[in-house]
Amino acid sequence: MDLPALRTFQVVARHEHISRAAAELRVAQPAVSRTIARLEAGLGVLLFDRQGRSVRLNRYGAAFLRRVERALGELDDARRELADAAGLDQGRVAVAAETLLTLSSLLSAFRAAHPGVEIRLRQSTAEVMRRQLAAREVDFCVASQPLRGAGLRSVVLxxxxxxxxxxxxxxxxxxxxxxxxxxxxxxxxxxxxxxxxxxxxxxxxxxxxxxxxxxxxxxxxxxxxxxxxxxxxxxxxxxxxxxxxxxxxxxxxxxxxxxxxxTLSLVRRADTYVSTAERHFAAAAVAHFARRGRADH
Missing domain, CATH: 3.40.190.290 (D-Maltodextrin-Binding Protein; domain 2)
Known part of the structure; x- marks a missing residue:
C-alpha cells in the first residue's frame, strides 16, 4: 500500500467511474483498474461493487475512504506546514465560487501583491462546494448561500x-x-x-x-x-x-x-492547517469586499 495507490483510490471513490478517474489522473484505464485490484488484494476485501466501468463504493470502501481522506489530508497539511516553515515556496490556494466574475477584481489585486502564489479556481454550486471542501479539493469557497455541515468555518465578506x-x-x-x-x-x-x-x-x-x-x-x-x-x-x-x-x-x-x-461568505474547513498563502488570501478577500461594500453605499 503506497501513497499513489491511496490517491488513486480516493479519485476513483469520488467519481465512482474508472474512465473519469483515469482522465483526472491522466493515466490509462487499465492502470487504474490494476492499482485498485492490488489495493483490494493487499487489504483482503473488495472496496467497490463493479458495474462495467462504473463502480460503487461498498461498506468496506466507504469505511476505508474515511480513513484515507483523513490520512492524506494530514500529509497534505504537513507538507504545507513544512514548506511554510522552510520558506520553500509561496504556496497554492484553491478556491470555488458559484460565479468566477465575483472573484476577478480580487484575484487581480491578490496576484499583483503575491505573484508567487498559485491560484486554482473551480466554478461550483453550493452542494458541489460542500463535497469539494470535504474532499479537500479546495481550500476556500466563496458562497452566496449557507454551506451547512460539521467542521466548516465561515466569515461574512x-x-x-x-x-x-x-x-x-x-x-x-x-x-x-x-x-x-x-x-x-x-x-x-x-x-x-x-x-x-x-x-x-x-x-x-x-x-x-x-x-x-x-x-x-x-x-x-x-x-x-x-x-x-x-x-x-x-x-x-x-x-x-x-x-x-x-x-x-x-x-x-x-x-x-x-x-x-x-450574503457572501468565505468558507473553509476548520480542521486543516492554514498555510501562509491561505492566510494572505483570506485577509485579502475580507479587505477587498469590505471596500466594495463601502463603495456601494
Whole structure:
C-alpha cells in the first residue's frame, strides 16, 4: 500500500467511474483498474461493487475512504506546514465560487501583491462546494448561500441587496420599485437549481404560494444580466453585478420582498492547517469586499 495507490483510490471513490478517474489522473484505464485490484488484494476485501466501468463504493470502501481522506489530508497539511516553515515556496490556494466574475477584481489585486502564489479556481454550486471542501479539493469557497455541515468555518465578506433587472423598454422600466405581485406572471431568466439566484427566486415565490415562470436557465450566473438585456425576461441580480457589468442594457428596480438580499461568505474547513498563502488570501478577500461594500453605499 503506497501513497499513489491511496490517491488513486480516493479519485476513483469520488467519481465512482474508472474512465473519469483515469482522465483526472491522466493515466490509462487499465492502470487504474490494476492499482485498485492490488489495493483490494493487499487489504483482503473488495472496496467497490463493479458495474462495467462504473463502480460503487461498498461498506468496506466507504469505511476505508474515511480513513484515507483523513490520512492524506494530514500529509497534505504537513507538507504545507513544512514548506511554510522552510520558506520553500509561496504556496497554492484553491478556491470555488458559484460565479468566477465575483472573484476577478480580487484575484487581480491578490496576484499583483503575491505573484508567487498559485491560484486554482473551480466554478461550483453550493452542494458541489460542500463535497469539494470535504474532499479537500479546495481550500476556500466563496458562497452566496449557507454551506451547512460539521467542521466548516465561515466569515461574512459582504451583505448586499438583490435587485430586479428588466430590459430597457420593459413596461416596468420606468418604476423605481415593484412588489412581487407585479411580476408573478413575468418570464424569468435565472440559473439552474442549486445556484443561489434560483434558490432565492424559488423561495420568494414559494412564500406567495406560486412557482416562477422560468423562460431561460443556465449554469453561468454572470450571463443572466446580458440575457435579460437581450429581452429574454427579467431576473434577480446582486447589486455588486450592477457595477461589474454596467454595459448590459437593463433597468434596475427594487423588489419589495422580505429577505431579498445576498450574503457572501468565505468558507473553509476548520480542521486543516492554514498555510501562509491561505492566510494572505483570506485577509485579502475580507479587505477587498469590505471596500466594495463601502463603495456601494
Amino acid at each position: 459582504m451583505e448586499e441587496d438583490v435587485l430586479l433587472a428588466v430590459p430597457v423598454g420593459h413596461p416596468l422600466a420606468g418604476r423605481g420599485r415593484v412588489r412581487l405581485e407585479d411580476v408573478m406572471d413575468e418570464p424569468f431568466v435565472t440559473t439552474r437549481a442549486g445556484h443561489w439566484q434560483r434558490e432565492l427566486l424559488d423561495r420568494l415565490f414559494a412564500a406567495a404560494g406560486r412557482t416562477p415562470v422560468v423562460t431561460c436557465e443556465g449554469d453561468e450566473p454572470a450571463a443572466t444580466q446580458f440575457l435579460i438585456g437581450a429581452g429574454l425576461g427579467i431576473g434577480l441580480i446582486p447589486a455588486l453585478a450592477r457595477n461589474e457589468t454596467a454595459e448590459a442594457p437593463v433597468h434596475w428596480l427594487r423588489l419589495d420582498a422580505p429577505d431579498c438580499r445576498r
